[in-house]
Amino acid sequence: MKALHTKQSEILTLLKENSDNPLTIKDLSTAAGIDSPGVLYHHLRQLEKKGYLKRNPNNSKDYVVLDKPEASVVYVGKYGDAQCGPEGILLDESPEEYIPIASSLLRFPASEAFIVDAKGDSMEPKIYEGDVVIAKRQNSAENNDLVVCSYNERVMIKKLILGASGVGLYSLNSQKHPIISIDSSESFFIAGVVKNILSYNLR
Template identity: 55%
Template sequence: MKKIHKTQEKLLDILKSNIDDPLTIRELATLVGEQSPGVIHHHLVQLEKKGYLKRNPNNPKDYTIIDSGEKLVVYINKYGIAQCGPNGLMIEDNVIDRIPIASSLLKFSSSEAFIVEARGDSMQPKIHSGDIVIGKKQNFAENNDIVICSYHDEVMIKQIRKTDNGFVLYSFNHEKYIPRLVEIEDLRIEGIVKNILHYD
C-alpha cells in the first residue's frame, strides 16, 4: 500500500477503534483536531484511493477497513426483523445495529449487503427463527429466488415466482403454510437472500 499522511494515519487509527460505533465526519474532525470537515473528507477520499479504506457512497458512516490489501471482516447494517410466519415484527427503516461478518461470506460488495433477523417457522427447514439472514439490496428477483420483501405492513422472507397475475410467495413449511398470490404493485422486493447464519 502507498504511504499516507500523518493525519491519515491518525484518522485510520480512530476509524479502527470506533468501527462498531462509526463516527460522523464532524466528530472525526474534532478528534483529529481539525476545524474543517472538508479536510477530513479529503483525507478519507485519499485513504480510499490508497487502498486503506472502502466507503459506502450512500452512507458515510458505513465503511470497511482494509488491512494488507485484504478485507477480513466487514460491518453490515442490520435493519430489523423479517417474519417467516405469524407474529413477526415489521422491519425498521433505520439501522439498529452493525454486525461484523467475515468478508468470505460475501460474494458481492459489502455496500449492497444488509442483515435482518428471521422470525417464525414458515421457511423451515432452511431458515429458522432467530437466524441472521444476509441479503443483497436489489428490487427485482428471478423465479425461485428467496427474497426479503415488503407487503403492506409486513416484511417477509419468501421464495418468489412471477405469474401473469402477480407474484406467488412460497413458504418451505408446506404443511403449515399455503402459497400466497399478491399483486405486483402491492409487493416491494427489498433484496435477495444470499447467506443464512444459523444459531442454535
C-alpha cells in the same frame, strides 16, 4: 491497498471488460497469456485474498470485480426481524446495529448487504427462527429466489414465484398457505435477495 502482480492487474482488467459476457476459465487463460490453469487459479485466489474479486466457487462466470478492496471484516447493517410467517415489521432507513461479518462470506459487495433475523417456521427446513439472514439489497429478483420483502407493510422472507397469474410468495414449510396473485392495489416490494444464512441454533 495491497499491491497487485502485473499479471493480476491484467486479469482484473479482463474480468472487468468482460463482466457483461464473462469469459470461461479457458478463454481467460488464453486472453491473459497463461498456459497453466494452476497459475491462473493462483492469481484468482490472490485477487480474492487482496479483496479485489469475489467469485462463486461453483460457477467461474459468476464473479464481482471491486473497484476498491474490501477489508477482511466488514460491518453490515441489521434491520431487526423478518417474519417467516404472517406478521413482521417494516424495514426503515436506520439499522438497529452493525454486525461484523467476514467479507469472504459475501459473494457480492458488502455495501449492498443487510441483515435481518428470521422469525417463525414457514421457511423451514431452509431457515429457522433465530437464524441470521444476509441479503443483497435489490428491488428485483429471479423466479424461485428467496427474498426479503414487504407485503402490505409486513416484512417477510418468502420464495418468489413468478407465474402467468402474477407474483406469488411461497413458504418452504408445506403446512403454510402461500400468498398468490398479488395485485396492483396491494403494497408489495422486494428489499433484497437472500444470499447467506447463518445459524446459531442446534438442529
